[in-house]
Amino acid sequence: MKKLFLILAGVTALFLAYASYLALKVAPTDALQGDVYRIIYYHVPSAWTAFLLFFINFIASVQYLARTKASLQKAVQWLVLAIGVIGVIATFLPQVQALLPTGMRPSAVATTVVAFPAFYFLLGWKFPGDRMDMLALTAAEVGVVFCTIVLVTGPIWARPVWGIWWAPGDIRLTSTLVLWLIYVSYLVLRRFSNSAQTQIIAAALAVFGALDVPLVYFSIWFFRTQHPQPVIGGGGSMDPRMLHTLLTSWMAFLCFAFLVCWSRFRLELLKREAEQAEAMESLVGAGTAAKASVPLSRSAR
Amino acid sequence: MNSLWAVTAATLVKDIRLEWRSKDALNSMLFFSLLVVVIFVFSFDPLAEESRHIVGGLVWIAFLFAAVVALNQTWARELRNQVLDAYRVSPASANGLFIAKTLGNFIFVCVLEALMAPLFVIFYNLHVLGPAWQLIPVALLGTWALVVNGTFFAAMSLRTRNREIMLPLLLFPVSIPAVIGMVAGTTAILTGENSAHFYIVLLLTYDVVFTTASLALFKAILHAE
Amino acid sequence: MNSFKFLVAAYVATWLIHTFYIGTLFSRYRRLRQSLKELGKRK
Numbered sequence: 001m002k003k004l005f006l007i008l009a010g011v012t013a014l015f016l017a018y019a020s021y022l023a024l025k026v027a028p029t030d031a032l033q034g035d036v037y038r039i040i041y042y043h044v045p046s047a048w049t050a051f052l053l054f055f056i057n058f059i060a061s062v063q064y065l066a067r068t069k070a071s072l073q074k075a076v077q078w079l080v081l082a083i084g085v086i087g088v089i090a091t092f093l094p095q096v097q098a099l100l101p102t103g104m105r106p107s108a109v110a111t112t113v114v115a116f117p118a119f120y121f122l123l124g125w126k127f128p129g130d131r132m133d134m135l136a137l138t139a140a141e142v143g144v145v146f147c148t149i150v151l152v153t154g155p156i157w158a159r160p161v162w163g164i165w166w167a168p169g170d171i172r173l174t175s176t177l178v179l180w181l182i183y184v185s186y187l188v189l190r191r192f193s194n195s196a197q198t199q200i201i202a203a204a205l206a207v208f209g210a211l212d213v214p215l216v217y218f219s220i221w222f223f224r225t226q227h228p229q230p231v232i233g234g235g236g237s238m239d240p241r242m243l244h245t246l247l248t249s250w251m252a253f254l255c256f257a258f259l260v261c262w263s264r265f266r267l268e269l270l271k272r273e274a275e276q277a278e279a280m281e282s283l284v285g286a287g288t289a290a291k292a293s294v295p296l297s298r299s300a301r
Numbered sequence: 302m303n304s305l306w307a308v309t310a311a312t313l314v315k316d317i318r319l320e321w322r323s324k325d326a327l328n329s330m331l332f333f334s335l336l337v338v339v340i341f342v343f344s345f346d347p348l349a350e351e352s353r354h355i356v357g358g359l360v361w362i363a364f365l366f367a368a369v370v371a372l373n374q375t376w377a378r379e380l381r382n383q384v385l386d387a388y389r390v391s392p393a394s395a396n397g398l399f400i401a402k403t404l405g406n407f408i409f410v411c412v413l414e415a416l417m418a419p420l421f422v423i424f425y426n427l428h429v430l431g432p433a434w435q436l437i438p439v440a441l442l443g444t445w446a447l448v449v450n451g452t453f454f455a456a457m458s459l460r461t462r463n464r465e466i467m468l469p470l471l472l473f474p475v476s477i478p479a480v481i482g483m484v485a486g487t488t489a490i491l492t493g494e495n496s497a498h499f500y501i502v503l504l505l506t507y508d509v510v511f512t513t514a515s516l517a518l519f520k521a522i523l524h525a526e
Numbered sequence: 527m528n529s530f531k532f533l534v535a536a537y538v539a540t541w542l543i544h545t546f547y548i549g550t551l552f553s554r555y556r557r558l559r560q561s562l563k564e565l566g567k568r569k
Contacts (some may be wrong), residue, residue, distance in 0.1 A: 020537075033529075034529055035529070035533060036530065036532050038533055039532070039533055039536040039537075042536060042537060042540050043536070046540070065518075065521070068521065077561050108302075145543065145544070145547045148543055149540050150537070151538050152536075152540075152543065153536040153539065153540060156532050156535050157536060160528070161534060162531045178477050179475075181473070182474040182475060184474075185470050185471050185474050185475075188467070188470055188471075188561070189457070189461065189470075190473060192461045192463055193460055194462055194464045195460035195461075195525045196459075196525070197460075197524070197525035198525075200521050200522075201460070201521075201525055204457070205457065205471065207514065207518070208453075208475055208514060209474075209475060210476075211511070211514055212475050212478065215478040215503070215506065215507055215510070216477055216478050218478075218503065219477075219478035219481040219482060219503055220481065222499050222500075223481055223485055256544075260547070260548065263548075264551060267551055267558070268560070270555070270558050271554075274558050274561055277562065277565050278561075280563065281568065291562040
């Protein structure tokens with residue numbers, strides 16, 4: 001396992017170096033923004049990675065909650081399957097296709113919808129029992145790291161391009177900030193909760209956070225259409241070399257995120273092992289209270 | 302006595318009676334609310350034209366802080382004398398307890414708002430330029446949004462180390478869409494510049510989504526040790 | 527070019543944040559290994 005990790009780490013490092021080379025040297029200079037636009041090759045892949053990780057956290061939290069009762073688990077599995085099947089069929093119906101925003105292809109929507117049950121069942125198979133909760137925690141923590149990078153690089157990009165550090169009411173920036181806040185509060189709850197059911201409580205909070213996301217998006221969207229905002233460009237088609245660089249960069253960061261998650265997951269496994277060992281020791285140690293080994297263990301505490 | 306409404310009614314009546322008899326929480330909350338209004342008056346100069354645009358935000362920030370202080374108190378009462386443990390062991394409906402607590406908090410915060418709002422009108426010399434009746438659904442739906450999540454998160458925070466600070470830490474991020482709805486809606490009505498219709502719909506959606514989620518998940522939270 | 531320093535700042539900030547996080551992973555790992563070793567010794 002460790003060898004595999006090292007090999008993957010080496011490959012990822014090379015991949016990241018290649019992606020950075022593409023970003024800095026190969027991609028053409030933007031006509032309007034100059035070279036500073038190259039920040040997007042770090043900013044956008046980090047955002048997509050963060051959203052993917054938060055999505056994984058949501059799926060893991062729902063599954064963890066569903067697993068508390070066998071009947072509930074079955075019901076949720078059927079529901080998820082139904083969402084996938086109905087969603088895919090719906091995107092090929094002309095009435096639904098009329099509702100899609102222009103430029104969004106039905107196959108793209110279908111793929112996104114199918115991701116939901118695909119992830120659900122894949123994660124359910126690979127992460128039994130407590131491991132599902134560990135996955136949720138890992139995904140949230142690494143997601144917060146990537147989201148922090150999005151929120152740091154975003155204003156750094158905005159300042160030279162728009163002249164302002166922060167555009168209040170810019171829907172993407174503000175939604176990302178709220179998402180970051182929600183998951184930081186999730187991590188804070190994990191840290192400070194001393195309940196035996198911390199995992200369930202945290203999973204409930206994750207579900208609340210996920211439910212909140214579309215509401216955040218719509219509230220800011222409407223707020224913005226009411227109030228004149230700084231005109232922020234974007235949209236329009238992208239030079240194919242830029243798109244290629246962006247996708248390569250995203251793949252590289254995904255590999256990197258995978259390795260970081262793997263490390264964090266192993267750390268969490270070790271931590272729970274240590275907690276169990278301590279719990280055993282306090283149980284067994286109490287039984288040997290009359291024996292001579294006690295002075296050593298007492299001073300060690 | 303186990304049915305949802307019987308439990309809800311009994312718990313709600315008990316809470317209101319306790320509150321009415323002791324009045325300590327109500328009095329301290331009232332004074333706190335007055336102080337908040339006064340601080341805002343000194344911090345944000347109430348010149349008539351600009352004030353109409355910012356008062357929506359000021360009012361709801363004041364209500365938000367008053368609600369957090371109120372919410373922290375309501376579960377604390379249950380922890381004394383192991384009332385909460387007795388509740389968990391009994392076959393009474395968990396959702397009944399939740400609805401009762403939420404309704405109790407809702408009434409409490411509405412009373413505070415009803416007392417603070419005239420103070421804002423006086424200090425900021427407000428007169429409403431839009432349809433004033435719309436302020437009522439905005440206030441009711443907004444308060445419910447804060448209180449339903451606040452009661453749920455307060456129950457979550459009971460088992461954490463820093464209980465009092467944990468509630469706002471959990472509540473504020475998730476409440477952001479509701480806050481946008483409340484503040485933008487109130488400002489729209491006060492200034493008369495645009496319609497608060499969307500914000501009322503937003504608040505209604507928010508309330509439905511999170512009331513449902515809280516009812517679905519409360520039992521798991523209640524039984525956490 | 528004035529805006530170039532922003533590009534550098536963004537790239538440096540990204541890797542600083544990643545390095546910092548991985549550093550915390552390492553130190554937490556070390557501390558855990560140590561406490562597990564102590565537990566093993568005490569047994």
